[in-house]
Amino acid sequence: MKFALLIFALIFSINKTSAQTAGDFTAAWEKQHFSKILPSNLRHADLKKQLDELKKLELKIEEVGRSYANREIYQIEWGTGATRIFMWSQMHGDEPTATPALLDMFAYLQNNRAQPWVKEMEKALTIRAVPMLNPDGAELFQRRNLQSIDINRDAQALETPEGRLLKKLRDEWSPAIGFNLHNQASLTTVGKTPKQATISFLAVLGNAEGKTNDGHERNKRICAVMVSALENFIKGHIGRYDDAYNPRAFGDMISAWGTPVILIETGALHNKDEQFLVKLNFVAYLSALKSLVDKSEQSANPKIYDALPFNNSGNLFNFIFRNASVVNFAETSEPFTADVAINAERRRANESVPTYIREIGDLSVFSGLEEFDAKDFYLVQKNGLLRIGASGECLFYKKTRKIDWTAADLEKTFPPDAIFSNGKWTKDTIEVKSKK
Numbered sequence: 002m003k004f005a006l007l008i009f010a011l012i013f014s015i016n017k018t019s020a021q022t023a024g025d026f027t028a029a030w031e032k033q034h035f036s037k038i039l040p041s042n043l044r045h046a047d048l049k050k051q052l053d054e055l056k057k058l059e060l061k062i063e064e065v066g067r068s069y070a071n072r073e074i075y076q077i078e079w080g081t082g083a084t085r086i087f088m089w090s091q092m093h094g095d096e097p098t099a100t101p102a103l104l105d106m107f108a109y110l111q112n113n114r115a116q117p118w119v120k121e122m123e124k125a126l127t128i129r130a131v132p133m134l135n136p137d138g139a140e141l142f143q144r145r146n147l148q149s150i151d152i153n154r155d156a157q158a159l160e161t162p163e164g165r166l167l168k169k170l171r172d173e174w175s176p177a178i179g180f181n182l183h184n185q186a187s188l189t190t191v192g193k194t195p196k197q198a199t200i201s202f203l204a205v206l207g208n209a210e211g212k213t214n215d216g217h218e219r220n221k222r223i224c225a226v227m228v229s230a231l232e233n234f235i236k237g238h239i240g241r242y243d244d245a246y247n248p249r250a251f252g253d254m255i256s257a258w259g260t261p262v263i264l265i266e267t268g269a270l271h272n273k274d275e276q277f278l279v280k281l282n283f284v285a286y287l288s289a290l291k292s293l294v295d296k297s298e299q300s301a302n303p304k305i306y307d308a309l310p311f312n313n314s315g316n317l318f319n320f321i322f323r324n325a326s327v328v329n330f331a332e333t334s335e336p337f338t339a340d341v342a343i344n345a346e347r348r349r350a351n352e353s354v355p356t357y358i359r360e361i362g363d364l365s366v367f368s369g370l371e372e373f374d375a376k377d378f379y380l381v382q383k384n385g386l387l388r389i390g391a392s393g394e395c396l397f398y399k400k401t402r403k404i405d406w407t408a409a410d411l412e413k414t415f416p417p418d419a420i421f422s423n424g425k426w427t428k429d430t431i432e433v434k435s436k437k
């Protein structure tokens with residue numbers, strides 16, 4: 002009986018080894034993710050503290066360079082295998098999702114070395130990652146580094162210390178695969194659909210002629226593995242990044258220098274927070290790496306990657322008010338009918354998010370993440386002039402009311418029925434037409 006149980010346990014554990022699914026990775030992340038700070042709130046000082054914590058797990062972490070403002074840039078290393086994997090995040094300072102996802106991945110791998118599949122991975126791969134390549138940009142929550150140079154356009158000129166460091170780390174080690182980890186605009190859509198591209202992939206070619214090679218074909222299969230894993234959670238929300246060759250960009254040049262790159266661009270998903278996106282990244286990385294170890298990558302279908310719709314932009318807004326009667330009371334009392342679209346800016350989670358009027362007129366061909374039917378309302382911009390670029394603060398008056406639009410202090414004299422201010426209803430709300 003005891004023997005039978007042992008056999009059963011053994012078979013069960015072997016099955017577990019070969020069958021780490023996307024669901025298992027998600028459950029693992031939910032149970033034991035290491036990073037607790039939302040990515041956009043993570044400062045360089047926080048990163049340093051978190052790396053100190055990871056060092057206590059005996060992870061190999063070293064300072065490999067300094068930013069323009071002399072901030073430390075670190076590299077984490079895990080595994081002893083022959084296949085070299087190189088990952089870097091936050092080359093753009095305001096694109097933070099992958100940074101905590103990398104920390105979570107290393108903490109998870111290190112804490113679970115007793116698991117057979119992790120043991121196998123440790124023997125097969127050596128993974129190096131630079132979390133937060135652009136700490137100065139991260140501190141200011143801006144794309145560029147402190148020289149105001151876009152590091153991802155510095156692959157030839159190498160005028161940024163961060164760009165020089167990235168090239169040096171690649172050249173000295175010649176990894177087999179590079180993972181270039183970014184965030185894309187939250188309103189990026191999958192093809193012509195109004196669906197947000199929550200994650201987009203690109204197997205980078207690295208040449209202007211569009212010539213493929215073994216590394217590129219392998220990376221397409223790895224992308225297919227990640228797509229299949231993520232479809233469990235965000236089906237229809239996965240896009241393919243535009244693959245126009247750019248000789249100034251690191252993704253292209255690192256591929257050209259001999260390390261074929263996979264670009265992962267994290268977008269957003271309405272009503273899901275940043276931690277959800279971190280989890281998706283964690284699942285994607287582990288699925289990709291595991292497929293290299295158990296060789297399942299070799300039988301993955303690259304057509305899954307090829308079939309991804311290309312990213313699109315400009316079709317989706319954060320908020321659309323439909324058929325409003327707009328009154329520019331600073332100029333005239335005459336209303337006109339229009340749809341009005343408002344977008345939110347990219348900010349840290351703990352900062353207030355400014356919104357701006359982005360489109361006015363017939364917006365019937367566009368979608369909003371949140372749409373409101375304003376046909377029974379006058380819509381006035383707080384300052385009396387609805388213009389592209391004006392702040393997204395709007396007052397709503399029921400059209401049944403008699404309003405003297407020339408009143409000196411309109412908001413006080415005629416209190417609005419509803420107020421929409423920087424993405425929120427601060428007073429009442431009008432009917433929600435659709436919510437995606």
Ligand SMILES: [Zn+2]
Nearest residue numbers: 093096183184
């Ligand atoms: Zn970027």
